[in-house]
Amino acid sequence: GQNIDQPTEMTATEGAIVQINCTYQTSGFNGLFWYQQHAGEAPTFLSYNVLDGLEEKGRFSSFLSRSKGYSYLLLKELQMKDSASYLCAVKDSNYQLIWGAGTKLIIKP
């Protein structure tokens, strides 16, 4: 079966750095997405990785290792508005997105 694993909940302090991990087992791989979803709102696209390595976009970076079936989302200089759920999704061999259950990130002052 296909599976995406990510921690259910994480807590971090304003101004700090947090890393949210995602491991996957899918039938084929055609890219990995990270989305952010604030409570009661639509998921919004954060990043996309298809090759191994680090993609940096401002305070957010995403890393991929295809051989390990592993990705992480790194958030720097945390702000209160970063409190949200972070969803990891993998595009499989049929180009369908397989989603993780999301990681709820709580930022404390």
Added chain:
Amino acid sequence: ETGVTQTPRHLVMGMTNKKSLKCEQHLGHNAMYWYKQSAKKPLELMFVYSLEERVENNSVPSRFSPECPNSSHLFLHLHTLQPEDSALYLCASSQDIPGGLNEQFFGPGTRLTVL
């Protein structure tokens, strides 16, 4: 209107009711999706329309019926639902290009409660 819109935002219905959820995308995309989001569970893909043709997910009960009259509009018709169908229903769209990013843009969702 911009992006992806959904109506209604909230819906409470009895098990014998018939209702419809509406989604409209203003992005010129060629694919649209219905997802079910339950608390602490992964997004469940229900239906996909690509170039107005339906890609069916066989695990979706027949009490959910999609309709895609054109590339900008998507409906989800609901009838004789069960309490376990209570969830957030999200619509999304994407521009599907072979080998492309094909990022999905989501609407705000309809919070459905079945009594």
